[in-house]
Amino acid sequence: MPRIRAAALSRYLLHGQFSARGCLRAQPRILPPILRNPLPATTTCFSQARAIHVESNNAPLPVHVPLRKQLKDEAKKQKALGKKKKKNANNQVVDGWELTVGIEIHAQLNTAKKLFSAATTSFNDDPNSHVAYFDLATPGSQPIFQKETLIPALRAALALNCDIQNTSRFDRKHYFHWDQPSGYQITQYYEPFARDGRIALKPRDGVAAEDGDGVLVGIKQIQMEQDTAKTLAQPGDVHWIDFNRVGVPLIEIITLPDIHYPATAAAFVRKVQILLNAVDACVSGMEAGGLRADVNVSVRRSDDPSAPLGQRTEIKNLSSFKAVEDAVIAERDRQISVLESGGAVESETRGWSIGSTETRRLRGKEGEVDYRYMPDPDLAPVIIGDDLVNHLRQGMGELPDAEVDELIQRFELTPKDALSLVALDEGKRIEYFWNVIDLLAKRFGPSAKSPEYLPGYQLAANWVLHELGRLTSDRTEDAAQDLGFTEDGECLRVPAQHLSDILLYLYQRRITAKVAKELLWAVFRRRIPDEYPTIEAVLDEENLWFNELSxxxxxxxxxxxxxxxxxxxxxxxxxxxxxxxxxxxxxxxxxxxxxxxxxxxxxxxxxxxxxxxxxxxxxxxx
CATH class of the missing domain: 1.10.10 (Arc Repressor Mutant, subunit A)
Known part of the structure; x- marks a missing residue:
């Protein structure tokens, strides 16, 4: 077949115009709406790429609806229809049936460059402003593996207790969709860079009560792969395509079928997110779209443990921990209903909507043959030296489980509070907590480790976890503002120094709890230091010191x-x-x-x- 001219490829990619010349059989083609009705376009040139931003002057921008409101609205709708969901805690087991769940997690790596091009990774910049020739599959462009993308991938694999493979290779996974310009995705299907990992889930992680003292979930492999473009749905069955995300490096974490309860599936995804944040491997969590989960669900009758696993279905792109648990429950119940009625479960891909009670069919499930995996001829093997792996392992620092244990043992926090401190704000809030503790310890003096000061440290944990959260949850227009935690454990809206001063005076009973909360609010609103230089200055000028009754x-x-x-x-x-x-x-x-x-x-x-x-x-x- 003759080489396709660049102009023809451009018309196809940007305007959906096909050329039938040279095809074995020319016939009318049914195109998706985005290609049938191309929108007026503007083309913007960049340093190393030409990209397209499809926009409409008349179409209104979509209104963002917060996740919490979406869940509330859906709950009201289900209540109006007379549908009441069973509490998940009481819905982990169906008598006579065994559930099996495998999970695939896609996480965006925290890197400055894309996987196979020098284009900058971008998440909030203008659409199509960071696109290289290879990202758009421009003829003649070649993939160039960016070595620095391997570092966060290795940190993630070590945090998940995987064995690093000295040699790994890239493969092509073929499928066509408008978000994949090349018609294939580059991944590591046959020879991934990490294998044979494991994560221990404990009761405090939120596993189902039926798992007792916990469960060990095996990880089959972790592979590097490239992300697709971002599709932005618009009113009127129109889609905008942002190619900034094409080629962004991902890792795909594939588990063994070791999970048997919906709550444990959600706990596993939550634990993975906490671990990836702890080693700075992932850009963001599920709530921000940096981590997505696909779950494979199957059921079989429990009276014959030796029977093979049931036919599995896959639920794609779950975007919250609650969605993972709810979707597994819904799909489990659907499959049981099909089998009990004499039907057969089909191998298929299914979808899930926020607040829904049922999964929905998307398409038939593709298999290895459908994707036509083949080694990528343009990419050399990736050779990983043991010296690099050892260096990264030694610099891992304390992982979340060890930190949670320390919080429980040293400050006598509840497991729930300790886990929340470690998990909130992608690990930044726990760093802030340690900064506050260090400042308090300096004020307590040489005997700061004495048990008499334990209530002071517990007070700090309570305020960092709960009182700071209230600042952005129930206070007029300021509730929508972010606290602004930084990587080094500072808080832009409530500096650690100001909070430690408030907590010290409260612990010493020199101010009341009511005054302490008002001071915190004043710091958040920047009245301190804009109007008063220090906490002590406010107390002096406003006469707020606690003069207790005799x-x-x-x-x-x-x-x-x-x-x-x-x-x-x-x-x-x-x-x-x-x-x-x-x-x-x-x-x-x-x-x-x-x-x-x-x-x-x-x-x-x-x-x-x-x-x-x-x-x-x-x-x-x-």
Missing amino acids: EDEYVELAYAAAEGQDEVVKQFVDYKHYPQGKLMFLVGQMIRLGAEERIDPKAAEMVMKRVLKENLVPAIKD
Whole structure:
């Protein structure tokens, strides 16, 4: 077949115009809408590439709907239809059936260049502004493996306990779609760079209760491959194509079929994301589109463990941990229903929508033969030296499991809180926490490791985890603003120094919790340091230091709060269960009657409890 001219290829790629000359059989072709109705286009030239940005002056830009709102809207819709989802915690097992799940995770590597071209990796820049000739499959262009892309891939493989292969090779996986200009994807199907990994999932990782003390999930292989273009759906069955993402380096993590419960599948994906973030291998997590999961689901009857696994189906491009669990449950139930009705499960690819209760068929499942894998003739083998692997292994640092263990043992945090600290903000919040701890330790002095300061460190963990989160969740227009955590553990909106000052004064009971929260809010709104240079300056100028009531004043206030509350006080006589609620009612009365800025609720509670026991209750008995 004669060589295709560059002009003909350009018309095909950019405008969907086919030439029938030289074809064995020329016949009318049914083209997808994006190719049947090309939009007016503008062509912009760049340093090493010519790319196209298809745009419409009349089409409105799509409105971004936050994921949380999408889930709420879908839940309302399902409720209106009378469909109520069963709680996932109670939906891990179906009697008489065994579920088997395998997972494929695609993660975008944190690199400056693309996999086979020197074009810059881009995620938020103008569409088609970082495209090389090879990215568009321009005739005559050749792939050039960018060696630096191997480093984050190796870090990821080491974090997942894989064996690094000294020699790996690239293959071509053939398929046609408008987001793949060359008609094939370059991947490592036959000889990947990493094999035989494993991840240990513990109960604290969120596995199903049926997994007991945990489960070991095997990783068959990890392979490097190139990403496709980004498709932007527009109103009116129109799609825009952004070629910036073509050739962005990915790793594909392929597990063994070791997962048997939906919650464990979600826990595995979550654990992988945490590990990739910890070693700085991945650009971003699922919520930002930097990590995508495909799950393979099959079922078989549990009365014959020796029977082969059932026919599997694949659910593509799941974009949240909840979607992983929900989709596995929905597909499991669908397959069981098909088999119980006498049908057969087909090998197919299925899709999933946010908040849905059912998977949907997309297409028949392709196999190895359909993709026509073949070694890429333009790329040499990748040779990885043991010295490089050892160097990266020694520089890995502390992985999340070890860090979670330290948080639990050193600060007595709950596993849930420890995991949240490590996982939030792609690992940046835990670095911020350690910076706050270091600043507090300096203020505590030489005995900072003494057990007496443990409540101060626990207070820091609580505020970093919860109080900072409230700043961006429920405060007017500022709720949408980002806290701005940096790689070195600083926070642009709440510097570690300011938070450590607030926590120190709160721990020392020199300010109240209410004042501390207002100070945090003032820092977030930049009133500190714009209006006041330091936390101490605010407290001095506004007279916000805690001038606590004396013991005698607390007692006097307790008597005043109990006055006229004889029926409440009687609840403390001959009780079977201590009436804590009634006690807090009386403490609330104390706070309302006294000067709130001078009352410590815990001290008020202790005084009221003592006054009741020693004076008020005996008086009623007499």
